[in-house]
Amino acid sequence: MNSAAPSPNSSRPPIPARLHDAPTAQGLAIPFLTLCHRGRTSPVWGAIDPERYALVLSLRLCQVCGEGLGSGQGPGQQAVVFVRPHDWVRGVGPEAGLHPECAAYSTRGCPMLAGRMPTYRSNAIAARITPCPDPECGCPQWIQPGPDSDEARRAGQPAEAWYSILIDARDYRIVPFQATESDPVTYGVELRGLRIRRLRKVRGTPGSGPTILDRLAAMLDLDRLTP
Numbered sequence: 001m002n003s004a005a006p007s008p009n010s011s012r013p014p015i016p017a018r019l020h021d022a023p024t025a026q027g028l029a030i031p032f033l034t035l036c037h038r039g040r041t042s043p044v045w046g047a048i049d050p051e052r053y054a055l056v057l058s059l060r061l062c063q064v065c066g067e068g069l070g071s072g073q074g075p076g077q078q079a080v081v082f083v084r085p086h087d088w089v090r091g092v093g094p095e096a097g098l099h100p101e102c103a104a105y106s107t108r109g110c111p112m113l114a115g116r117m118p119t120y121r122s123n124a125i126a127a128r129i130t131p132c133p134d135p136e137c138g139c140p141q142w143i144q145p146g147p148d149s150d151e152a153r154r155a156g157q158p159a160e161a162w163y164s165i166l167i168d169a170r171d172y173r174i175v176p177f178q179a180t181e182s183d184p185v186t187y188g189v190e191l192r193g194l195r196i197r198r199l200r201k202v203r204g205t206p207g208s209g210p211t212i213l214d215r216l217a218a219m220l221d222l223d224r225l226t227p
């Protein structure tokens, strides 16, 4: 996922074959979605490139490797969507889908998903407005995300519980949604009616009770055990 930067103590999971061509920084493959200075060697960890985000959603690309998530040309292609309990309640999630192997890599390499960070990175947005010395880099023009963007809302907030949902890639749909009537229409992953193949908790929040997705996971496990 794209919400956090590696810390000096982060583990460096092995880079999967699908990501061997991806640029790296600090030993980690840089996700396709991550905002980078020119040359894609210097990422702004935690910041999303808005142009790439639009591409990822409109072309159904994996947010980590930037390749297609499968167009439904047959069974067997799977995708993973990361969601939080309130995304599930709302029926739309802002995190673009991933290939299962890219999701596994993200889960281990991203400090937020791996549970090593208690809060979302708060300096990611500020980092956007610190231009690098490269005169050809477009960073002086980088636009701040709006105060209502998911990214701006997350900054500095306590980390939330995250879950991974494995689905058939044919069920992966991008839909328009509005957080509130006064918010602009944005796009996200449709969660309503999603056929779940597997639901796993990726990280919890200390001291909080079971969420709606914990209960759903328990129900799905029970279903599996019941003939």
Ligand SMILES: [Zn+2]
Pocket (backbone or CB within 6 Å): 018, 062, 063, 064, 065, 066, 067, 098, 099, 102
């Ligand atoms: Zn991928």
Ligand SMILES: [Zn+2]
Pocket (backbone or CB within 6 Å): 037, 038, 131, 132, 133, 134, 137, 138, 139, 140
């Ligand atoms: Zn730059």
